[in-house]
Amino acid sequence: MNPSCSAFLRALREPGVMAEFDMETWDRVVRQARAAGLLGRLGALASSFSKHLPEAVWRHLEAALTLAEQQRRAVHWELRHLGRALERTEGPVVLLKGAAYAAADLAPAAGRIFTDIDLLVPRARLGATESALMLDGWITSPHDAYDLRYYREWMHELPPMRHLRRQTWLDLHHNILPETARRKTQPALFMAASIALADFPRFSIPEPADQVLHSATHLFHEGEWQHGLRDLVDLDALLRAYGAAPAFWPHLLARAETLNLGRPLYYALRYARRLLHTPIPEAAMANCPERPGHLATALLDRLFLPAFASAHADCRTGLSGPAAFMLFVRSHWLRMPIHLLLPHLLRKAFKADAK
Amino acid sequence: MALTLGDLSPSALRRHLARGLDLRAGAFRFLIRSHREEVARGLATLYPDFPLREGGFRDYHIRVDAVSGPRRWYRPQCNFWHDGQAPFKPLPVNHAFPLLEWGMNWCIAGHAQHYLMLHAAVLERHGKAVILPGDPGAGKSTLTAALTLSGWRLLSDEITLIDRDDGLIVPLARPVSLKNQSIDIVRAAFPQAVIGDIALDTHKGTVAHLKPPRESVARMDEKAPAAHIVFPRWRADTAARLTHHSKADAFIHAATHGFNYSLLGRLGFELNAALIDACDCWDFEYSRLEDAVATFEELVS
Structure with missing residues (x-):
């Protein structure tokens, strides 16, 4: 990672150092944090000693915190509406990622911004849930027949839905990995272990280990690297919060084995520790199921480390571009078998040309 | 210096x-x-x-x-x-x-979510700030330019910033944006006005900017308390006339025309309420700029 990015990472690791940053450092850190979607997070980390920050800088952090607080209110409000819309559908409705953190006020929620609400329901209940949402005013943006088939047959979610009046975006998932992905997991076990929310009766959130596993799976299987560092910061917050209890770690590893998500967990632990100095017991690293070999690890370091820094030009290195491209290819490789992937990419290429 | x-x-x-x-x-x-x-x-x-x-x-x-x-x-x-x-x-x-x-x-x-931001011009005279929300075409910019060129201190032309800590108006003192006929009207009424290049056929029509007075810029760190909110409307052949505008309506207008009223949540409500409480609210019709300037002078004297 580029050295001009190091102050930003230090602020995330040991927030206290922010009180000592000079104005030149802040000039870079505020922009890097904004590009990475982590300005509000820095604000939350610094809020207890904001008096020791320069006023011109705190204004930006406080502004980002204000935005995050508005989004938290908006999600709570949206969940009340959704709870009513889904009152009569059967089965669990599990909140994922940002919506789960906001609804249950989990460790990553402080200062976090997000763009949509992610819901997970059993595949058998997908149609009924979608109908209930449509009756409540949620519509799918127009897609051609190919896109519809891509989502409905191959992916783990429906095309994004948007509420007609409130303009909120929602993703309805029925799995945490695409149907066509090489790696198979068991969404039924994931949903069965979810914890009901007292404040939002229609919803539940994944149990703590599953929160980590889902966030890791999302981060290392999707190609969305502009948010890579933010997702790693979520993982860091979860691991610091739950990891204080020694019993958490063996449970996390056992759960990774059961859900067949050992590999993404290993990456999450490796890069959270490497970039954010997350305290992770040696035994958890050593006993992680599906640890990759040394050669694979060395290769993936070359891809992942520059990609985590790709959100801001200051942090990019010469390798960020190629690394991001390789990861994009990797995410598709993981997502579908080659006989589906090649026609899919060709089609995307021609469609982009035709625009 | x-x-x-x-x-x-x-x-x-x-x-x-x-x-x-x-x-x-x-x-x-x-x-x-x-x-x-x-x-x-x-x-x-x-x-x-x-x-x-x-x-x-x-x-x-x-x-x-x-x-x-x-x-x-x-x-x-x-x-x-x-x-x-x-x-x-x-x-x-x-x-x-x-x-x-x-x-x-x-x-x-x-x-800049550190501030409550209204879509309005704001000027100051005798320690009193006057806020001019105005729908497009209401003659807000022309009036802002005329007041700026008649000794008023320009605080801001497009964005009124209200400090979340003390409720005072925070100046920007940046140039006033003039559109279409208002460029010629201001030039004719104030030959000393310094106006930049004219850009034709923008999405807002013809656009040019008026240089803010040196004194407004020199005092751009001086915040000011709001005293009046005036909704201006230019109408041909009418005498300049101020009439009371309902405070409830002024509140709703400020809230719905703000840049970040709902984003600030409770704080937005409180800042907006304190602002409306502290201000007299007016509708203002005018046709001649010099009458308008005289009426505003009376308002703050």
Whole structure:
């Protein structure tokens, strides 16, 4: 990672150092944090000693915190509406990622911004849930027949839905990995272990280990690297919060084995520790199921480390571009078998040309 | 004496712009980069009294330049970048200066959630700030320009900033944006007005900017308490006339025309309520600028 990015990472690791940053450092850190979607997070980390920050800088952090607080209110409000819309559908409705953190006020929620609400329901209940949402005013943006088939047959979610009046975006998932992905997991076990929310009766959130596993799976299987560092910061917050209890770690590893998500967990632990100095017991690293070999690890370091820094030009290195491209290819490789992937990419290429 | 933009020679200004001109407008510092002649000329005409800084923390790193690619030769275009991101669609190159102004407004309106931000002009006289919300076409900018050129202190033309800590109005003192006929009206009524280049056929029509008075810029760190909210409306052949505007309606108007009322949540409500409580609210009809200026003078005397 580029050295001009190091102050930003230090602020995330040991927030206290922010009180000592000079104005030149802040000039870079505020922009890097904004590009990475982590300005509000820095604000939350610094809020207890904001008096020791320069006023011109705190204004930006406080502004980002204000935005995050508005989004938290908006999600709570949206969940009340959704709870009513889904009152009569059967089965669990599990909140994922940002919506789960906001609804249950989990460790990553402080200062976090997000763009949509992610819901997970059993595949058998997908149609009924979608109908209930449509009756409540949620519509799918127009897609051609190919896109519809891509989502409905191959992916783990429906095309994004948007509420007609409130303009909120929602993703309805029925799995945490695409149907066509090489790696198979068991969404039924994931949903069965979810914890009901007292404040939002229609919803539940994944149990703590599953929160980590889902966030890791999302981060290392999707190609969305502009948010890579933010997702790693979520993982860091979860691991610091739950990891204080020694019993958490063996449970996390056992759960990774059961859900067949050992590999993404290993990456999450490796890069959270490497970039954010997350305290992770040696035994958890050593006993992680599906640890990759040394050669694979060395290769993936070359891809992942520059990609985590790709959100801001200051942090990019010469390798960020190629690394991001390789990861994009990797995410598709993981997502579908080659006989589906090649026609899919060709089609995307021609469609982009035709625009 | 701090260095101001007007202290730079034309060539020094262009050198600064090539590597980043560090300009302060009210509470904000902008690091402006541009190779466009329109931008250098606009800044030299309209911002000569604004202080320059060097190094340290800048609120917004912005750039206006020509778009590269084939469009460099065929109907060249320019764009605005905020820290490497381009939030707008490219415009013809001769709109580079208005694009810079809109870009600066965009930076503030989109990020400065530290303030309650109303879509309104605001001026000050005798220690009293008067806020002019105005729907497009209501003659708000013309009136703002006329007051600015009649001894009023310009606080802001587009964005009224209210400090969340003390409820006071925070000045920006940036140029007043004039559209279409108002450019000629202001020129005719105030021959001493300094107006920058005219940009034709923008999405807002013909646009030019009025230089803020030196005194407004010199006092841009002086906050002011709001005393009146005036909803202006230009109407042909009417005498200048103030009538009471309902406070409840003024509240709703400020809330719905604000940039971030709902984003601030409870704080937005409280700041807005305190503002409306502290102000007298008026509807104002006028046809002649000199009558309008006289009526405003009475309002704050």
